[in-house]
Amino acid sequence: MACMFRKFKGISTMTRPTFIAHCTDDNRFQSVHDHLWAVKNLCETYAEPLHLSHVAGLAGWLHDAGKYAQTFQDYINKSHDGDPNTHPGQVNHAFAGARLLGAFLNQNFDDDAIYLSELIENVVMAHHNAGGPYDYVTPTSGESPFLQRQSQKIKDWTISEIKQHFFEDFSQASFEAYLDEAIHEVSMIPDKQQETQENFYLRYIASCLIDADHLETGDFMVGKTTQQESQGASLDALCRINEEKAALQARQNATDTTSGQGMINRLRGEMSQYCLAAGQADQGIYSLSVPTGGGKTLAGLRFALNQCVTHYLDHIIIVSPYTTIIEQNTRAIRQRLDIEPSDRSTVLEYHSAIGNDQVEQDDPKNDRYYYARDTWDAPIIMTTQVAYLNALYGRGSKNLRHMHRMVNSVVIFDEIQSMPTKAVEMNNVAMNWLAHEGKSTLLLCTATQPSLSHDVLPIGIDAPKEIIPDIPSVETAFKRTELVDHTAKVWELDDLMNGLKSELTRVSSVLAVMNTKKAARQAFQQFNELNLDVKGYHLSTAMCAAHRKKVIKAIRENLKNQMPVVVFSTQLIEAGVDLSFGSVFRSLAGIDSVIQAAGRCNRNHETKIG
Incomplete structure (x- = not known):
């Protein structure tokens, strides 16, 4: 249950491997094999709570299989050597892993195998797509970008090329056994959940893959060492x-x-x-x-x-x-x-x-x-x-x-x-x-x-x-306040000012909660024009966080020292802000807002009733 802080111990070399996944300016190289295996292992760990380790691991194992293409290797070598004609995304490597999986499953008509294919192929093809796997359906046109990607012609590589080099690095028998485990994990998801919750399973597997890929790649690029140690207290x-x-x-x-x-x-x-x-x-x-x-x-x-x-x-x-x-x-x-x-x-x-x-x-x-x-x-x-x-x-x-x-x-x-x-x-x-x-x-x-x-x-x-x-x-x-209804008359700002002055003869702190930022600002400005010997404060979501934090700290100090204070705020003060006033005015709102505003009055039972 302890959270883990991962340091990278990754395998890097000063000698260029045959198939490069990543390289750095200081001439360190990571092979495609090492990158795929490390991401696969992380994905397994991430998906273990839902017993989908092999499903997520399969996505990790296949996601960069396209880097076995000679076109990608030409690109990454030229890019490392400073060729100005290279640019990111020049070679489509994201689709290859999906096509490789499809080659294994295209004759498997088992429902669970088809479901796995949809999950993994979608996630792998979308792992460099800002929209993520959610773009497999276009609600407005009814088109399916996922199906379009499946049938899209790719000129950068052939599936036979990818398959040959992939299984030079990995055992095909081990891969097929792993694939069977992934299908079994999918079969444990009830049919109704498969049908109605596919978007969340897609998002979940994609989340495991993207987190693992970013973490593993980032750690390699900055050259950390590989081990895991506890992050803070469990x-x-x-x-x-x-x-x-x-x-x-x-x-x-x-x-x-x-x-x-x-x-x-x-x-x-x-x-x-x-x-x-x-x-x-x-x-x-x-x-x-x-x-x-x-x-x-x-x-x-x-x-x-x-x-x-x-x-x-x-x-x-x-x-x-x-x-x-x-x-x-x-x-x-x-x-x-x-x-x-x-x-x-x-x-x-x-x-x-x-x-x-x-x-x-x-x-x-x-x-x-x-x-x-x-x-x-x-x-x-x-x-x-x-x-x-x-x-x-x-x-x-x-x-x-x-x-x-x-x-x-x-x-x-x-x-x-x-x-x-x-x-x-x-x-x-x-x-x-x-x-x-x-x-x-x-x-x-x-x-x-x-x-x-x-x-x-x-x-x-x-x-x-x-x-x-x-x-x-x-x-x-917990009752510590009394609600007083003043809605028989529509109050203007002058009425509010008179109400504030009246309350200040009875208590030392008053809060006025307004419905809009404009109303809160105008009330604060008019109060300051009264030139009372009472400190006024204004709170609003229009203020930057640092300013708002500073004002709340000042209000808290004034309340602690029992100095006369009036605060004009939008409803941001209602939801959980731990301040207690002797009296609270609330602009007309729903009963939930009224109750929340009342929670800022006599909060710690400083008096019998507020």
Whole structure:
């Protein structure tokens, strides 16, 4: 279950082999044999969780068979020697492996052999295609690029040439036995899954191949050594640390029996215990309907760590709607698990606001971070809904490489209600595959659970198993706010300013959540014109990440020091941002948004009611 940091030990030579796969400017050469065998072995490892090692391994073994063509060898030798008339893609080497497999299977009319042929030929032919294997059907025209590729005439080589040289390097009898194993693995996929889930199996095998090919090629080109060593702490070790912290927190909670904070902490401890029990139960799709401020981040982490230990799962992937939540939760989880600030690969933060400038260039753990970033081979991955959906559906090898890490893992959807409406059903399809065929556990976290089941949506999921046994009682226990309805009158900005001034006579901190970036900015500007002796802040997704992070830090310091403060924000502050205000104003919105906004009020039970 330990994640692995791979260093390349690859076989390279200063003497040009007969068939070159890669070469470097410092005259190192890698043979086609060594490259194919190394990629095959990596693919086998990646696909082992779904018992498709031979299927993925076959793709790895065949993917660059076209480099046995003399035309490719002429090209790569001329390119290495500086011939200006050569350019990448000059020789079609990607189709040869598919044609070679077709030569073995074209008289095999067994359904499983045909299915394997479609999987492997498609993946191999598309392994240099930015669209990946998804372009085997064109929805608008009904044409099949896959079938067009199968019949396309190739002038760069003949299949007899490829077959001859391939089996000079490898045993044909061993290859045929391996092919039979791959067909057997496909036969273990139920017919219905073969028919309805082929897109995900295609994507999965392609993900294994592209990740292995990029990793192996990149390592050869920079000349690393071959071995694998543990990358950071294992999930078992992290689970032990977390259980020790949970036990310590429980003892501390037991000593505070009078304060509001103590009461909230005990309730959070109860939520954590429920998650511990569920974490040690069966796999499946779970929901965690903890009220806002109920400690779902650490409770969900406890659930996930115990699921990984109980079921030998490989990764925890936490999907959040906003980078502000990711940054906040990453800090909380790293602190909880005693992870050093310099260790950016045990809990990997993956989103658009993370740049190379945020990683110390002199850090010896630098390679581990970049490896984890490119491959998602980390114990815990904190990422966005966009990156998650890109891994499942997006173009480009960067996205495709991540997909196979989602199987045999725990995927936590933080604030699942914020999934864009247009993406809900495509996410439901993915969740069904991950839970049923992908051997993953899914956890839907929010105080306002959306209805995603089959009886509500045409494309739904199995009804999640709720972790919290008595949600109404828990909601009552966590009640810390009173909702006041001011919708009888349409408020202008002047009305909001009067309401803020009135609340500031009662509390020291107020939050106003607006529906648009423009409204939040205008309210902030008008508040500043009042010249009150109160610090005002503005938060919006229009701000760059570094600026937003700086503002949230300043707000947190003001709240900690109980200095008068008013914050004007878009709804980004509603989803999981750990700030607590004495009073909150919310522009008219759906009840889920109102509940989420209320979660920023009296969050830690600083007063009896907020």
